[in-house]
Amino acid sequence: METAEATAAERPGLRERKKQRTHDALLRAALELFTTQGYEATTVDEIAEAVDVSQRTFFRYFAGKEEAALAVIGLSQEHFVAALRARPAHEAPLEALRNAVLEGWDAIGEAVARIVPVDLYLRSYGMIESTPALLAAHLRRTDEVAREIEEIVAEREGLDVRTDPRPRVAVAVFAGVMRVTERLWAMGGDLSMEAMRELTAAHLDAVRPSLAEKWRNG
Amino acid sequence: METAEATAAERPGLRERKKQRTHDALLRAALELFTTQGYEATTVDEIAEAVDVSQRTFFRYFAGKEEAALAVIGLSQEHFVAALRARPAHEAPLEALRNAVLEGWDAIGEAVARIVPVDLYLRSYGMIESTPALLAAHLRRTDEVAREIEEIVAEREGLDVRTDPRPRVAVAVFAGVMRVTERLWAMGGDLSMEAMRELTAAHLDAVRPSLAEKWRNG
DNA sequence: AGGCTAGTGACAGCCACTGACAGTTGACAA
DNA sequence: TTGTCAACTGTCAGTGGCTGTCACTAGCCT
Numbered sequence: 112m113e114t115a116e117a118t119a120a121e122r123p124g125l126r127e128r129k130k131q132r133t134h135d136a137l138l139r140a141a142l143e144l145f146t147t148q149g150y151e152a153t154t155v156d157e158i159a160e161a162v163d164v165s166q167r168t169f170f171r172y173f174a175g176k177e178e179a180a181l182a183v184i185g186l187s188q189e190h191f192v193a194a195l196r197a198r199p200a201h202e203a204p205l206e207a208l209r210n211a212v213l214e215g216w217d218a219i220g221e222a223v224a225r226i227v228p229v230d231l232y233l234r235s236y237g238m239i240e241s242t243p244a245l246l247a248a249h250l251r252r253t254d255e256v257a258r259e260i261e262e263i264v265a266e267r268e269g270l271d272v273r274t275d276p277r278p279r280v281a282v283a284v285f286a287g288v289m290r291v292t293e294r295l296w297a298m299g300g301d302l303s304m305e306a307m308r309e310l311t312a313a314h315l316d317a318v319r320p321s322l323a324e325k326w327r328n329g
Numbered sequence: 330m331e332t333a334e335a336t337a338a339e340r341p342g343l344r345e346r347k348k349q350r351t352h353d354a355l356l357r358a359a360l361e362l363f364t365t366q367g368y369e370a371t372t373v374d375e376i377a378e379a380v381d382v383s384q385r386t387f388f389r390y391f392a393g394k395e396e397a398a399l400a401v402i403g404l405s406q407e408h409f410v411a412a413l414r415a416r417p418a419h420e421a422p423l424e425a426l427r428n429a430v431l432e433g434w435d436a437i438g439e440a441v442a443r444i445v446p447v448d449l450y451l452r453s454y455g456m457i458e459s460t461p462a463l464l465a466a467h468l469r470r471t472d473e474v475a476r477e478i479e480e481i482v483a484e485r486e487g488l489d490v491r492t493d494p495r496p497r498v499a500v501a502v503f504a505g506v507m508r509v510t511e512r513l514w515a516m517g518g519d520l521s522m523e524a525m526r527e528l529t530a531a532h533l534d535a536v537r538p539s540l541a542e543k544w545r546n547g
Numbered sequence: 548a549g550g551c552t553a554g555t556g557a558c559a560g561c562c563a564c565t566g567a568c569a570g571t572t573g574a575c576a577a
Numbered sequence: 578t579t580g581t582c583a584a585c586t587g588t589c590a591g592t593g594g595c596t597g598t599c600a601c602t603a604g605c606c607t
Contacts, residue, residue: 126573126584133585154562165587170564203542247469251461254468254508268544279509280532281539287505290472291497314498321499322536324421326486344553344604351554372593383556388595 134172136162139227141179146234150180150242177248180239183232184249187219188256194218195263204264204278208285209315216304233304236297250290257286288314352390354380357445359397364452368398368460395466398457401450402467405437406474412436413481422482422496426503427533434522451522454515468508475504506532 123131140161144153155176159169173179194215198207223232239245265271265278272278292314296307320326341349358379362371373394377387391397412433416425441450457463483489483496490496510532514525538544 124574129573130585155564156562166563167565167588168586171585174564176563204544205540206542243469246472247465250468250472251465254464254512270544276532276535277539277544279513280506280535283505283509283532284502284536284539285505287501287503287508288498290505291501294472295497314494314501317494317498318502318540321495321502322423322540324424326422326488326495342605347604348554373595374593384594385557385596386555389554392595394594 133162133164133168135226137164137169137172138179138182139231141176142183142227142231142235145180146231146238150176150238150245177245180235180245181249181252183223183227183235184239185252186223186226187232188252190219190222191215192256192259192263195260200267204268204281205285205315207267208260208264208282209311212289212311213308216308220304233302236293237302240294240297253286253290257282260286284318288318351380351382351386353444355382355387355390356397356400357449359394360401360445360449360453363398364449364456368394368456368463395463398453398463399467399470401441401445401453402457403470404441404444405450406470408437408440409433410474410477410481413478416485418485422486422499423503423533425485426478426482426500427529430507430529431526434526438522451520454511455520458512458515471504471508475500478504502536506536 137158141153141158144158144161155169156166158179159166169179173182191211195207195211198211202210220229223229239249261272261279261282264282265275268278270278289311292307292310296302296310299306355376359371359376362376362379373387374384376397377384387397391400409430413425413429416429420428438447441447457467479490479497479500482500483493486496488496507529510525510528514520514528517524
């Protein structure tokens with residue numbers, strides 16, 4: 112058992128490679144079909160047929176249509192969490208969150224490119240935003256990520272999430288701002304990582320001013 | 330046409346009343362079944378049968394199972410939006426949002442009670458939080474409400490949402506905090522409106538401290 | 548009273564998803 | 578190499594959410 116996994120990590124057997132190929136092929140086919148003809152207009156049968164496997168096999172790789180559509184973005188979210196964990200301990204919570212998201216972008220692009228064309232990845236954000244069922248699933252997943260981040264932030268500061276509200280509130284604020292940013296970016300014209308970085312920075316900078324009592328003179 | 334609607338508003342005809350009754354009956358039956366045996370374990374056929382209508386009729390009243398489950402909460406969200414619109418113009422944006430949510434609670438309770446037992450309404454929050462598909466749909470609806478609120482806040486301050494980021498960011502911060510609050514409340518033991526009010530106030534008060542550079546001495 | 552139309556039930560069908568079973572194909576040891 | 582085991586897959590049948598269609602009933606209006 113141990114040997115099998117260790118070996119697989121070094122040089123995956125034929126079985127593993129085949130599996131990986133099928134998985135990636137399904138992912139690419141799904142995203143390709145979704146972004147061209149639309150998510151709802153695409154049936155699982157079509158995706159399976161495009162990769163020449165049975166529908167049943169598709170469901171062995173993905174829990175459902177949604178998961179296939181959101182898998183790549185899920186990957187980028189994992190990278191963000193990892194980036195946050197890697198931030199130096201001296202940074203303030205929101206500083207660490209900000210840096211993790213701003214600097215993590217490039218590494219994410221690379222990681223994604225290993226599986227699907229980056230272009231497909233970027234377009235999937237637009238697809239999500241304009242597909243109710245998908246947006247719903249995406250928001251739920253993001254909510255789960257937020258929960259994970261709460262723990263990380265609390266640990267960074269040596270606090271207990273159950274007794275001190277600040278870790279949760281800080282993450283909530285950050286998550287809220289990231290959600291608007293994401294929405295505007297995905298719906299806007301410029302679907303590039305540069306645009307995302309700028310929007311993110313601008314919105315995070317706007318947090319304090321938006322909390323002010325008076326907006327006119329602020 | 331005009332006459333028909335006006336008349337219906339004053340004294341609904343038999344037809345209208347019948348419709349209303351069926352609608353409410355379906356809603357009650359659905360929530361009752363959902364909260365007792367679970368959302369997924371309940372089929373639309375069951376709900377329809379409980380009210381003694383065909384499955385087809387259920388779908389004529391609700392776009393889907395989800396909508397039936399979230400309809401009551403949607404009602405409370407509408408009340409919140411109305412409460413926000415009613416806030417005096419001199420209040421600062423976040424002040425108005427805070428007051429709207431804290432004071433609107435009672436009116437919401439009354440409005441809900443006219444259709445379903447309040448107890449059922451409160452329990453539905455727990456159901457949502459523990460049902461992935463439902464939570465997803467709920468988050469999407471909440472996101473839409475946030476969009477509506479952005480406009481209201483911007484209008485209060487005489488700003489254009491497209492040029493000034495503050496309305497959107499302020500609402501994003503507020504929405505983020507409300508989401509954590511909701512989650513903790515729904516998952517916690519005390520499912521009362523009092524508990525919700527306290528949690529909300531506590532979390533909103535924690536926003537500034539959570540933005541501080543240093544948490545230890547803050 | 549009789550015509551109009553909103554609301555309903557019954558039926559057929561699509562699609563996402565699941566369980567069960569059998570066939571095939573890599574992995575690994577004898 | 579060969580045989581055995583386990584993993585992976587295809588096929589089939591079935592459930593449940595959801596939609597289109599059509600005929601029929603019942604409230605509404607003149």
